[in-house]
Amino acid sequence: MVSRFGSFYPPNITPDPEQGIGSWSYEQFVRAVRQGISPKGEPYYPAFPYEFYATLTDQDMADLWASIQAVPPAAIPSTVHQVPFPFNIRGGVKIWRTFFEKPVTYVANITRSAAWNRGRYLVWGPAHCAACHVPRNALGGLPGNQDLAGDPSMQDGQSSPPLTAQALTARGYTKEALVQALRTGITPDGDAFGGSMAEVVHGGTKFLLRQHLDDMATYLLDLDDN
Template identity: 70%
Template sequence: MNRLAMILVALLVLSALGVLVLETWPVAGARPVAELQGDPKRGAYLARLSGCITCHTAPGAPPLSGGAALVSKFGSFYAPNITPDPTQGIGTWSFQQFVRAVREGVSPDGDPYYPAFPYEFYATLTDSDMADLWAALRATPAVGTPDVPHQVSFPFNVRAGLRPWRTFFESPVEYVPDETRSPEWNRGKYLVWGPAHCAACHAPRNVLGGLPSSLELTGDPAMQDGGKSPPLTARYLTANGYTKPALVETMRTGITPSGDVLGGSMAEVIHGSMKFLLDEHIDDMATYLLDIGRK
């Protein structure tokens, strides 16, 4: 065997070993979940709050039948059809499989989802929340729209690479109430760090898309879609003219204290999610945001 042939064989062996390592890299088993009777009305509200409808509905398409492209430096990701269609949607899923997908980012086949899906924040959702979401999705009309494949370049298109990524970069959010704070402040904290997943855009990610270990809403000057997001700390907000009524108005309408109108992905969040929220929840979020990072 000549030298070139030996090198090619060695490369093939190393490649095969690399694929084997990735494919067998362990993913944590599913956590237990209680079987509860869900409230579809509350679940529909959670779907708005969590951005499910915004991300999983393309312009002009039936609700939850699949989303428009989420463009990033890694490529374009397309949210799948999550209607109860048995072929193209999630009609054959069990409740346990649904919970694992949403809170842990693992498909029914055991494959990890790309972190473009903010499961790290949905880890805060309770069993009751999940039962309500499930009830709402099961009540949605089934639509047979096929999923659009992700358009991601090598090596990020190697799905198995997400297995070691999770080991080193996954940061599931844990919500712990602060007993020294008011119920409004604690609800705001839960909404901001949980279903509303504000840090998905307003916390800086590293070059591989991982969130910082100490999650803070310091903004991201180099978002994966090429844009940038401002801090959401109290110091930044107050310095830019945000009183509580002004922040509530911006979250509800997208109009800033200076009269500018928020655009880009934040406009989608406001018009697809925030404007549907209860006044008390918008108020809770403003209460929390105008208190964090004061020092």
């Protein structure tokens, strides 16, 4: 991921004991995913969206752990991040977290449907839509409000549109159209997602269950399906 703070590379998370996370305990894995802290106690860069994974349920964490254990181990070293001074100083991440870290919390809204609540959980948690569709400040911090208003100046130089119900409806999205867009990358007007959103679809949302996509569309369009 290329950003104004440098280039970040995803690490090896296969069960290889040397190059991957095969030597980790389950407790260390949970702490890394939910809190962004390595087994050595070092903070991860917020390029890893632990702020959103903080809300993952215990069952989600157990399922993720089981899934990773089933992946064939690969003895491939992780690529070192290319981060210039002063952002290459890990201690600075601790200072950043003090001022800007805002872990997502999830509490079901009992006045809304089960589908709406599941969609909210998915959008703000596992799918971490706000990582790109919420405007960040100059230092990459998230605002206090949870409004998917879009980001005209993303960290990688691109821009993201708002995902509010009003904005999506104005762009021609119905529930079925939004589900199909998240499945195929094709928008209601026949265009196709480009840039990082194309990666999101082809590497992520196209693999979700139909119910997951229905729930996300229900929440994003602020419907009240039962």
